[in-house]
Amino acid sequence: MDLHFGDSKPTDDERAAVDALLGPPESSWEGADRSDADLRWARGGREARDRRDLLLPGLHAINDRIGWISEGALDYLCRRLTVPPAEAYGVATFYAMFSVKPRPATVLHVCTDLACAAAGAQELSAGVEAGLGPGVHVERSPCLGLCERAPAALAIKAGDPVRTAVCAPATVRDAVLAATSPDSAPEEPPAVMAVPQAGSPDLVLLRRVGVVDPSSLDDYRAHGGYTALRRAFELGPAGVIREVTDSGLVGRGGAAFPTGRKWQATASQPDHPHYVVCNADESEPGTFKDRVLMEGDPYALVEAMTVAAYATGAHRGYLYLRGEYPRALRRLEHAIAQARARGLLGDDVLGQGYAFDIEIRRGAGAYICGEETALFNSIEGYRGEPRSKPPFPVEKGLFGKPTVENNVETLVNVLPILTMGAPAYAAIGTATSTGPKLFCVSGSVDRPGIYELPFGATLGELLELAGVRERLRAVLLGGAAGGFVRPDETDIPLTFEGTRAAGTTLGSGVVLAFDDTVPLPRLLLRIAEFFRDESCGQCVPCRVGTVRQEEALHRIVERTGAAAADDIALLREVGRAMRDASICGLGQTAWNAVESAIDRLGAYE
Amino acid sequence: MTAIPLGVPRRLVEFTIDGEEARVPEGSTVLDACRAAGKDIPTLCHGDTLTPKNACRVCMVEVEGSRTLVPACSRKAEPGMTVRTDTERARHSRKLVLELLASSVDLSTTPQVAAWLKEYEAKPDRFGPEAARLNEEPRIDNDLYVRDYDKCILCYKCVDACGDQWQNTFAISVAGRGFDARIAVEHDAPLTDSACVYCGNCIEVCPTGALSFKSEFDMRAAGTWDESQQTQTTTVCAYCGVGCNLTLHVQDNEIVKVTSPHDNPVTHGNLCIKGRFGYQHVQNRG
Numbered sequence: 001m002d003l004h005f006g007d008s009k010p011t012d013d014e015r016a017a018v019d020a021l022l023g024p025p026e027s028s029w030e031g032a033d034r035s036d037a038d039l040r041w042a043r044g045g046r047e048a049r050d051r052r053d054l055l056l057p058g059l060h061a062i063n064d065r066i067g068w069i070s071e072g073a074l075d076y077l078c079r080r081l082t083v084p085p086a087e088a089y090g091v092a093t094f095y096a097m098f099s100v101k102p103r104p105a106t107v108l109h110v111c112t113d114l115a116c117a118a119a120g121a122q123e124l125s126a127g128v129e130a131g132l133g134p135g136v137h138v139e140r141s142p143c144l145g146l147c148e149r150a151p152a153a154l155a156i157k158a159g160d161p162v163r164t165a166v167c168a169p170a171t172v173r174d175a176v177l178a179a180t181s182p183d184s185a186p187e188e189p190p191a192v193m194a195v196p197q198a199g200s201p202d203l204v205l206l207r208r209v210g211v212v213d214p215s216s217l218d219d220y221r222a223h224g225g226y227t228a229l230r231r232a233f234e235l236g237p238a239g240v241i242r243e244v245t246d247s248g249l250v251g252r253g254g255a256a257f258p259t260g261r262k263w264q265a266t267a268s269q270p271d272h273p274h275y276v277v278c279n280a281d282e283s284e285p286g287t288f289k290d291r292v293l294m295e296g297d298p299y300a301l302v303e304a305m306t307v308a309a310y311a312t313g314a315h316r317g318y319l320y321l322r323g324e325y326p327r328a329l330r331r332l333e334h335a336i337a338q339a340r341a342r343g344l345l346g347d348d349v350l351g352q353g354y355a356f357d358i359e360i361r362r363g364a365g366a367y368i369c370g371e372e373t374a375l376f377n378s379i380e381g382y383r384g385e386p387r388s389k390p391p392f393p394v395e396k397g398l399f400g401k402p403t404v405e406n407n408v409e410t411l412v413n414v415l416p417i418l419t420m421g422a423p424a425y426a427a428i429g430t431a432t433s434t435g436p437k438l439f440c441v442s443g444s445v446d447r448p449g450i451y452e453l454p455f456g457a458t459l460g461e462l463l464e465l466a467g468v469r470e471r472l473r474a475v476l477l478g479g480a481a482g483g484f485v486r487p488d489e490t491d492i493p494l495t496f497e498g499t500r501a502a503g504t505t506l507g508s509g510v511v512l513a514f515d516d517t518v519p520l521p522r523l524l525l526r527i528a529e530f531f532r533d534e535s536c537g538q539c540v541p542c543r544v545g546t547v548r549q550e551e552a553l554h555r556i557v558e559r560t561g562a563a564a565a566d567d568i569a570l571l572r573e574v575g576r577a578m579r580d581a582s583i584c585g586l587g588q589t590a591w592n593a594v595e596s597a598i599d600r601l602g603a604y605e
Numbered sequence: 606m607t608a609i610p611l612g613v614p615r616r617l618v619e620f621t622i623d624g625e626e627a628r629v630p631e632g633s634t635v636l637d638a639c640r641a642a643g644k645d646i647p648t649l650c651h652g653d654t655l656t657p658k659n660a661c662r663v664c665m666v667e668v669e670g671s672r673t674l675v676p677a678c679s680r681k682a683e684p685g686m687t688v689r690t691d692t693e694r695a696r697h698s699r700k701l702v703l704e705l706l707a708s709s710v711d712l713s714t715t716p717q718v719a720a721w722l723k724e725y726e727a728k729p730d731r732f733g734p735e736a737a738r739l740n741e742e743p744r745i746d747n748d749l750y751v752r753d754y755d756k757c758i759l760c761y762k763c764v765d766a767c768g769d770q771w772q773n774t775f776a777i778s779v780a781g782r783g784f785d786a787r788i789a790v791e792h793d794a795p796l797t798d799s800a801c802v803y804c805g806n807c808i809e810v811c812p813t814g815a816l817s818f819k820s821e822f823d824m825r826a827a828g829t830w831d832e833s834q835q836t837q838t839t840t841v842c843a844y845c846g847v848g849c850n851l852t853l854h855v856q857d858n859e860i861v862k863v864t865s866p867h868d869n870p871v872t873h874g875n876l877c878i879k880g881r882f883g884y885q886h887v888q889n890r891g
Contacts (some may be wrong), residue, residue: 002800003775004776004799004800006791071792074791074792084775084776084801085792085800086776086777086778086789086800087773087778088791089790089791089792089793090780090789091778093781094780094781094782100792235678366782383779388676388679409708432661532783532784533783535782535783536783537759537779537782537784537786538761538784539661540660540661540662540663540706540758541662541698541702541705543759543783543786544709544784545705546707546783546784547709547737548705548708548732548736551733553738559742569618570732572732573701574705576697576698576701577697577701577702577705578664579673580674580697580698581665581674581698581701582662582673583659583662
């Protein structure tokens with residue numbers, strides 16, 4: 001590789017931001033001033049290129065300090081990491097939170113997605129744009145994962161250190177204040193506010209949220225923390241996998257793949273090392289359960305990742321956290337540091353001679369990175385484009401090695417499986433959908449938040465709990481990639497098999513209720529816009545199909561019946577090809593919600 | 606004497622294509638097998654010397670047991686597989702992909718695509734006159750070649766050829782995302798400010814003419830480009846001792862472009878700036 005760097009030089013600030021992450025450069029080969037020794041000695045090649053996975057953290061470092069990424073800063077980072085600038089430019093321009101054009105140090109992300117749109121996001125963003133001067137860049141953002149407190153805004157002020165302020169429910173005045181002075185913005189309400197059932201003795205996954213101090217390891221242990229890991233060490237790796245398999249746990253991220261089988265397949269791979277990846281890139285519009293778990297009970301995730309690693313023979317875990325979750329980041333960073341300091345991570349976990357550590361990687365605004373293979377690419381320092389499967393991650397995953405990837409909620413389920421035993425866990429829920437399930441309820445309900453119910457409860461029961469309002473028009477199950485159901489379908493059992501039988505999906509557990517004040521065609525347009533915006537652009541059906549879908553929905557936004565028929569027929573044809581021919585789930589599901597709105601709700605009749 | 610590498614003997618994989626028995630060496634793709642069986646499957650992003658990227662999705666076939674269609678170009682043949690290449694479902698998908706592509710970019714210089722559009726009865730116009738297109742002006746910033754993004758289908762072949770699969774220069778990448786994604790050099794600068802070494806290997810693999818020789822671009826603009834009048838002569842490059850094969854494309858006794866045979870064991874279609882572009886001296890007839 002013969003790298004070429006331009007003449008652009010980094011500013012002192014930019015250089016300092018990169019050096020704070022990577023340490024000072026050791027030779028002129030990686031960006032220091034030239035010395036005599038450099039003429040006779042060079043370090044590069046594989047050793048330097050092996051650090052490519054630091055590209056995304058490096059881009060974050062620059063963006064956090066300056067607010068955008070200049071040519072000089074990008075070139076300096078490339079020099080440090082031996083990454084070709086063209087590729088780094090491709091990566092930097094992939095993520096929504098980065099800018100390669102100058103912009104103000106403060107960016108205010110105003111959520112315009114489904115729950116927030118229904119709660120007045122348009123007025124909010126128009127208001128803040130009018131109320132803020134040129135010193136703040138206002139960005140209309142996809143779902144910020146604060147749906148229970150819609151509408152939401154997130155202010156990020158670049159500097160050393162970077163400052164963030166979350167504002168939800170946001171008024172124009174609060175959002176303007178958060179953007180102009182993030183430090184004096186009011187504190188976010190505690191995570192427990194998103195759990196209306198908090199304190200109920202029936203809770204399994206949420207039982208500690210609001211009960212333990214999320215910053216205290218001792219408090220976590222006092223509430224049963226680390227008993228699951230102890231049990232895991234008693235059982236041995238094969239025993240843990242047996243328990244997880246017997247429990248019937250399936251992935252909670254949307255795909256519902258049997259977790260035990262995934263772990264077994266990874267554990268039995270002869271290739272090493274193995275990796276554990278926690279997918280905490282929760283970006284599905286309407287989903288916020290992982291955020292609440294991470295903010296309210298961060299040690300549970302650390303413990304669960306340790307169990308997963310022990311069972312599958314991994315010694316290194318990556319926690320890929322979406323970039324829009326500043327508080328979850330702080331809490332998890334603290335939890336991991338505490339666990340490390342107390343011997344619960346590191347070379348000798350719990351004195352059992354087992355080594356495991358976790359590294360947090362922040363996403364930078366890309367829904368597609370929730371797709372497991374796109375997430376690997378993102379961690380590795382490439383564009384977050386999905387890989388084609390096979391090979392599957394259990395065989396060739398992160399860094400081309402066997403990898404087990406699980407969503408936050410899935411992992412947290414492993415703790416009760418080990419503490420209560422597989423039979424007791426499997427007794428919860430139904431025969432084929434076992435265990436408790438988290439649902440993210442928002443929209444037109446009185447008590448939005450995360451609800452935990454055993455599988456098998458009906459949609460109506462859940463909506464009842466959340467205080468559904470009158471004149472319910474539609475419920476979106478499973479988020480933007482899910483499907484709408486009618487208000488008279490509330491007897492659908494919330495299980496994988498039950499929703500499938502009803503021709504819809506449980507997806508990631510989103511339950512978004514809309515009353516008849518929400519204009520359905522506008523909502524569908526927003527869903528189409530979301531997918532068009534979040535398509536990575538790698539394959540044709542998704543890259544162009546999402547654009548054609550949005551265009552057709554624009555044409556019929558005010559039309560019904562015969563006037564819309566041609567475009568609906570066109571939508572069906574495009575949708576079918578997207579479902580059949582896209583590389584990954586994003587393109588394959590981008591038509592689901594719109595199709596269900598046409599077929600089940602009669603959206604354009 | 607030309608050395609023909611024989612390689613390690615490989616086992617044969619048995620499966621069925623459209624109800625007929627097929628046997629291909631282990632490691633072959635479904636596309637290899639289909640072509641061996643005489644099936645015509647359209648491909649755009651597939652390159653004979655590059656790892657399949659399966660980004661264009663026109664080669665989709667049905668494989669029994671698979672929820673979605675499967676890209677023939679990159680899926681390896683597996684024992685017992687049941688492949689169907691010409692079902693309604695596969696044809697629908699190919700037709701739509703061709704329509705989506707043709708409605709967003711200019712495919713007028715893409716070989717074979719006109720025939721496929723006809724065969725699959727694709728009607729790119731049905732997305733209406735307002736359908737978003739790239740509509741970008743060609744970028745002419747050097748004397749050797751032209752980048753015309755209006756014709757680019759983002760097949761990634763030039764990226765792979767410039768990167769670790771051929772040239773190892775890494776001057777180009779995909780920048781941006783979704784419909785706004787574009788092939789770009791660092792900072793989206795002019796080519797002359799980039800890491801480009803003008804080997805032209807990206808032009809060699811470009812399936813649509815989005816990358817073309819300046820000579821070809823100018824002649825097309827002047828209306829003088831006429832492939833039926835061109836002869837192709839393969840010879841050996843005289844610049845150094847490697848022995849790269851050059852194919853000289855000659856029209857009206859002038860070299861109009863230079864390619865390299867992909868089945869040549871020395872180059873596999875690769876050249877350097879001299880072999881690819883350094884032909885003016887031949888035509889200085891004083």
